[in-house]
Amino acid sequence: MADTCFGVAYEGGVVLATDQSNARSIMVYQTNLDKITELTSHSAMAVSGPNCDLVNFTQYISKNLQLYELANDGTKLSTHAQANFARGELAKALRKGPYQVNVLMAGYDEGKGGSLYFM
Amino acid sequence: QLLISFTMARRYDSSTTTFSPEGRLHQVEYAIEAINNAGTCIGILAKDGIVMASERRITSGLLAPAKTSEKTYKLCHHAACNVAGLTADANILIDQARLRAGRYEYQYQEPIPVEQLVEHVCNYKQSYTQYGGLRPFGVAFLFAGHDQHHGFQLYQSDPSGNYSGWKATVIGANNQAGKSLLKSDYKEDGTVQEALKIAVKVLNKTMDGTAASADKMELFTMTLNDKKECVHHILTLEEAKRLIDAVEAESASAGDS
Numbered sequence: 001m002a003d004t005c006f007g008v009a010y011e012g013g014v015v016l017a018t019d020q021s022n023a024r025s026i027m028v029y030q031t032n033l034d035k036i037t038e039l040t041s042h043s044a045m046a047v048s049g050p051n052c053d054l055v056n057f058t059q060y061i062s063k064n065l066q067l068y069e070l071a072n073d074g075t076k077l078s079t080h081a082q083a084n085f086a087r088g089e090l091a092k093a094l095r096k097g098p099y100q101v102n103v104l105m106a107g108y109d110e111g112k113g114g115s116l117y118f119m
Numbered sequence: 120q121l122l123i124s125f126t127m128a129r130r131y132d133s134s135t136t137t138f139s140p141e142g143r144l145h146q147v148e149y150a151i152e153a154i155n156n157a158g159t160c161i162g163i164l165a166k167d168g169i170v171m172a173s174e175r176r177i178t179s180g181l182l183a184p185a186k187t188s189e190k191t192y193k194l195c196h197h198a199a200c201n202v203a204g205l206t207a208d209a210n211i212l213i214d215q216a217r218l219r220a221g222r223y224e225y226q227y228q229e230p231i232p233v234e235q236l237v238e239h240v241c242n243y244k245q246s247y248t249q250y251g252g253l254r255p256f257g258v259a260f261l262f263a264g265h266d267q268h269h270g271f272q273l274y275q276s277d278p279s280g281n282y283s284g285w286k287a288t289v290i291g292a293n294n295q296a297g298k299s300l301l302k303s304d305y306k307e308d309g310t311v312q313e314a315l316k317i318a319v320k321v322l323n324k325t326m327d328g329t330a331a332s333a334d335k336m337e338l339f340t341m342t343l344n345d346k347k348e349c350v351h352h353i354l355t356l357e358e359a360k361r362l363i364d365a366v367e368a369e370s371a372s373a374g375d376s
Contacts, residue, residue: 072235075268081227088226 003035003048007104009116014106016046039065043079043107045086049100057099061086079107083117090119135248135255147248150255150278157203159291159325160190161318162261163301164273168311168342169263171201172318174291174326175337188353191339195220197230197349198264199341203291204278205257212256216240233264237274237282245280255279259290263341265349271341287317293325300324311340315354319366331367333359 006017022030029051036046037058045061047054065082069075077085083105093099105117131137132145139145158174173190189206193199194216202209219239223231240260247255255278262274262282275290276282287305289297300321306313315338323331338354354362 072232075232075235077227078229081229084228085226 005035005046005048005102005104007046007106007116007118009106009114011113013108014114014116016044016104016106018046018048022051037062039082039105039107040069040076042076042109043082043105046104046106048102053099053101057089057101057103061089078109078112079105079115079117080109082107083119087119134252136250136252144248144279147255147279150257151259153257154204154259154277154291155294157205157259157291158190159289159293159297159322160201160203160259160261161287161289161297161301161321161325162201162263162273162275162285163287163305163309163314163318164271164285165311165314166308168314168340169265169271169273170311170314170318171199171261171263171339171341172315172322173201173203173337173339174322175335177335188337188339190337191353193351194236194262194264195224195230197266198233198236198262199339199351200263201261201339203259203261208256209258209260212240212243212258212260215243230266232266232268233262233272234269234274234284236264237262237276241276241280241282243280244276244278248279261288261290263339265341265343289321289325291325293327296327297321297325311342315340315362316366316369319363320370323366331363333357333363336363338362 003021004019008015016036018035020031020033022033035048035054036044038044039062045058047058065077068077086103086105090099103119105119106114108114131139132149135144135146158176160171160173163170171191175190190201191199192202192213194213198220200213216236220231220236244256247253257278259275259277265271273285274282275285275288286307287301289301304317304320318338322336329335333356336359338359340352342350344350
């Protein structure tokens with residue numbers, strides 16, 4: 001909660017920056033939480049929100065994207081496809097048990113350069 | 120040797136979920152046999168597209184002409200397939216393929232890589248050789264598709280659920296004769312036009328006995344237009360006639376019979 005995430009896309013890629021705090025009111029649980037999760041070799045996700053959803057959602061997306069590459073002989077998903085997969089999962093959970101996360105997903109695609117998605 | 124294995128087969132061939140003592144699944148093998156009686160389908164990969172040619176078996180002159188095709192089916196914008204075998208079985212699998220392609224695109228907002236589509240259909244076929252005691256699908260497919268990962272691709276699948284990628288192949292009746300002709304005539308990096316002519320030649324051979332005519336063949340091409348979109352095209356009767364005449368002229372001038 002009360003976290004900050006920045007993302008800047010440019011021709012050669014994307015820069016993501018986040019803070020590292022994990023705290024509730026005066027209880028400071030962590031000052032070294034990495035809120036950027038690596039997804040594939042060329043994409044990552046910066047997330048803000050309650051720690052439970054932050055960790056759960058990022059790992060769920062990350063593991064599924066890794067499974068895709070394993071199951072499909074190394075075929076890579078574009079950043080656009082990864083973002084749509086993630087937003088689909090958020091939408092599915094929305095009317096059941098929503099993930100209270102805000103996401104900045106970033107990736108680099110050959111021929112396209114860097115792209116940044118907010119969801 | 121053969122006689123013994125056939126008598127043994129009868130004890131182990133009525134259930135798909137049972138191996139024979141020789142380690143064979145007889146029901147699956149029988150399903151593959153069923154396809155060897157079906158109308159021939161030829162697939163040829165060219166550098167600028169794919170050609171699929173099939174034999175149209177017209178069982179009666181009273182038959183009303185089928186929708187657009189009875190051999191070629193569009194699965195999505197960038198993939199199509201040819202069927203050899205039980206058409207009713209094929210319809211179920213084609214539905215599966217179309218659903219899978221659609222759902223993938225809904226989830227990822229991107230076209231499904233061709234191999235994944237093929238693998239999905241094949242996994243579905245495989246489950247009918249292992250669970251439920253249901254018979255396998257009596258269908259073999261030729262899948263033609265294009266994606267950004269591997270360009271134009273041609274795949275063949277059979278009732279066991281196995282699939283493989285090909286540069287050129289034949290399924291259905293007389294496929295061995297067709298394949299041997301392809302081995303000698305297929306040229307890698309040929310054009311779609313050249314591939315069409317080879318396909319007609321091969322069909323002439325596999326359909327030998329019946330006179331080659333445009334209404335007995337279905338010729339399909341998949342190419343890319345200027346906007347890099349897939350174009351699915353089934354040759355009209357006139358186009359097919361022109362092609363068949365051209366092939367006949369070439370073979371006459373070349374001196375073959």
